[in-house]
Amino acid sequence: MAQPTNLLLENLPAPDREALLKSASHIQFALGQDLIAPGEMIEAVHFPLSGIISTVNEMADGRSVEAFMIGREGVAGVEATTIPMRSGSRQTIQLTGEALRIDAGRVRALANERPAIRQMLALYHAGIQRELEQTAACHALHQAERRLAKWLLRCHDRADSDLIKLTQEYMAAMLGSQRTTVNEAAQTLQAQGAVRYSRGKIQVLSRPALEAAACECYRKITVHHAEAGVAA
Known part of the structure; x- marks a missing residue:
């Protein structure tokens, strides 16, 4: 059976991918586990190999709604790969799986040094922003x-x-x-x-x-x- 992979990492040139992997640790995550809560500093980014991470916005009255989901096609914590940042939402595990965890500061440093990594993260972030715009219309109209x-x-x-x-x-x-x-x-x-x-x-x-x-x-x-x- 083929080993699970992250598509963002797989699509990087080999030297850039290896530079990230040298700083990565392999983790398992369980159903319902929180990766981060609103207001916490984003200390690490996670490249899922399997499973699903949900990014959830919570209201003061206790209600919540998913903003977007992340699987092996993406990365959780991308907003902290340009500057240090606190999370504005909760990231929770929707489907059990595994991921590669890399310190956010290390990813920022590598992105500054390596254009391919910087472009990959910027393009993914742009895709998420467009998804959020579409989802806002979807919730209102469909x-x-x-x-x-x-x-x-x-x-x-x-x-x-x-x-x-x-x-x-x-x-x-x-x-x-x-x-x-x-x-x-x-x-x-x-x-x-x-x-x-x-x-x-x-x-x-x-x-x-x-x-x-x-x-x-x-x-x-x-x-x-x-x-x-x-x-x-």
């Missing part, structure tokens, strides 16, 4: 079942499995919706033959059906990242 289909596609892209362990409560929190709304949306997708929905898990039955059910934002976000040179 129906719950279409947003859920988009979100499940992005999970499926990163999960390496058709079976995704997700509770109704978690999906509601990530989408910023009521549990009843998410339940109805999931039942609609099931009736369309896209997924099989049961307590605590969703199985993707038909990727084409799920894509047909999703809003235009899934395709647009994928294009945004591709234009930035990053797989979404």
